[in-house]
Amino acid sequence: MSNESNWVTPDNVGLLTDLYELTMLQAFWEAGMHGEAVFTTFVRRLPRDRNYLLAAGLDDALAALEALRFTTDSLDYLATLPQFRPAFLEWLAEWRFEGDVYAVPEGTPVFANEPILEVVAPIAQAQLPETVIMNQLHYQTLVATKGARVVHAAKGRKVVDFGLRRIHGYDAGIKSARAFYIAGVDATSNVLAGRLYGIPVAGTMAHSFVQAYDHEIDAFRAFARLYPGTTLLVDTYDTLEGVRRAVEVARELAPDSVIGAIRLDSGDLADLARRARAILDDAGFPEIRIFASGGLDEYEVAALVDAGAPIDAFGVGTAMGVSADAPSLDIAYKLTEYGGRGRIKLSPGKAILPGRKQVFRLEDAEGRAVRDIIARWDEDLPGRPLLEKVMERGRRLDPGRSGLEAARARARLEISRLPDHIQSIGAASEPYPVEVSAELRAMSQAVARTARD
């Protein structure tokens, strides 16, 4: 039962799609339908307690568009299914994405119904990538949003991502670290994310390290000697006893090695932080910081900060990495134009805006966002247009605005420009205003009148 090949790679990502994408593709091919299509990605509504979403995942969505193709192995598998004709599979062997893509840059706050990404390409090119585009934009936007909330709650204290072990699978493991970094998280425990993205990596020690020694203090001694400035985990047996032992080691090693921090990972964190702070201060170590972890999310971080708990940094894991209170977004990738005609659907609760679009963000004199207008792409309205061309004829453009550090800087700036009640982690009494332009509304109604037959 070996499964050496059970890794998603550029060699098999072509098959990482819903079967219907391929059956529809064959039907378009069979019918000679190669007209230009526009597909629009957007989130239908914000989850409870989300006042905005932080767009992320574009880089990987574009990477998927560049990588998508069908290797011999993939085509051989498809040939075993009853649906596919040999001539279609020959055509599929040559399939490449050669369309244009417009998108909001990563790190941009977006709202319900606003296009995040639009694909313009012959329909058989634009239909197929639906699944991977959604998969990447959905997850990274979901957790970038969650990460931004944790960062907001921490009010300037450091936040370290500890999520890898309970995040859903390997790919989300690395992509989450990337999205968190865009959102302002300071570091990750995930070493591969450090290697792939240049994100700072950080870590402390596990209970197992303490347990492997017969005496807690011996574990502390060994670790602090090897890693000056390290963080010692003090709650394996008795938290405050652990703090006293950390102090003892700090005294032994001073001035050669300084313990950077102690970590609390269980119990009443606010109370333990105060008592630990007192022990450290009384012992003459005001510079040893307190790091807290253990099932934290933005609500608990906010409560600890608001309670004035003397915590200097937070390790946040599972709840951030699975976006526990809202583990999915109602994201869609919908046909909005084909053959030069706007297209919609009328399914209850799932209406869409036709055609290529632009979002204009109106800002006041201080640069603070006031409202957004979703418009036709060719309208010229006041405000800053959010979507830009990011791929042309299947080749990525880099207008100097991409890159992980740029996305992180953008997120920081753009979030700070949102109204305070929209930045907050609680549900805003008034949502951020998003309007649909008069022209787009008129077009939408015109398309709807002809679409019911």
Add this chain to the structure above:
Amino acid sequence: MSNESNWVTPDNVGLLTDLYELTMLQAFWEAGMHGEAVFTTFVRRLPRDRNYLLAAGLDDALAALEALRFTTDSLDYLATLPQFRPAFLEWLAEWRFEGDVYAVPEGTPVFANEPILEVVAPIAQAQLPETVIMNQLHYQTLVATKGARVVHAAKGRKVVDFGLRRIHGYDAGIKSARAFYIAGVDATSNVLAGRLYGIPVAGTMAHSFVQAYDHEIDAFRAFARLYPGTTLLVDTYDTLEGVRRAVEVARELAPDSVIGAIRLDSGDLADLARRARAILDDAGFPEIRIFASGGLDEYEVAALVDAGAPIDAFGVGTAMGVSADAPSLDIAYKLTEYGGRGRIKLSPGKAILPGRKQVFRLEDAEGRAVRDIIARWDEDLPGRPLLEKVMERGRRLDPGRSGLEAARARARLEISRLPDHIQSIGAASEPYPVEVSAELRAMSQAVARTARD
């Protein structure tokens, strides 16, 4: 900003770990600590509304143990970090997992605190894989459990996995399909899962296909001609009109092509299913089935089934793939023995059972599970032992009980042997009884007495 290398593969999975695993490893190496360790994986408590968990992910956890190593690229990256010494990195270049692993077979129902997997190896070999073992066991157990609940709610009706687009990342995309198949889900839309695992693939059509035609009926005609027996999506404009158009196409094509089903994807599914059924029956097509989808989970499936809605099959996506009502498990991988001595921790709410263990499942004369006993591994108690040796000296054993089809058959049988109220999707008034053997309790207390210093 190309990211061609942002895929997790056997070449970089060594780095897919928390930084502290590597710093602890260097500390063990530095201290010459190469004694044998036992690490135990278990779930501390069941999420609300979960009466059991369905173990899954073992095959991929073992694959990770076989794949874990450090390539030159990985070692070069580690050398850029301040923590690691050249001599340690030389040692790490030769690192291989050569330990033993004991585990419950995939598809086995398990309960809180029961060991799912135990690793026995020198501590520096057993510590490192913590992150990947947890990552794989956690996600697959999480969604196998969720999938089993959906299958239970569907009461024999077919369930198809539609989750890929909103499941968290690529790896979870394929692993979820695998876990769902173990749990009894019938098919997946995920083509790559079909290729990698041999899982049946299925699909219908998207709204975009209907929208791309000027007339809904033309889309239906084209698709039904190409795919006899296919499913037509009828809710793009007006659901019941869509059903009538499907009937019209069925009449046109009869007897050459038969429409297999119509799919409802929005609105009041119970009401629409009844009306659609009446239209289909009145038109003389009682054999055309009704397929329902659209934000379904086990609770909604159960409500539709209980209401007698004439639905033959369910497409279930996001809620199943992210386990929306419980998107994580409190899974742990804990040191329970080192150098021949049982190890524990005493952190509040996070106590652990020391040493290697076994779980005995007691069954009545009809084979129905009555209670479990967690015991020391060398105890001989009544009941069926659940953990078996699955890897010896780093090599996988295949005692003829592994394989995806075997796991699926096991899940079906073992779930059917649980008490009815434990199989149910609502919270059981009485949890399934799990006891700790007298010997293990005595050992636990003896270890606790010596562990506080």
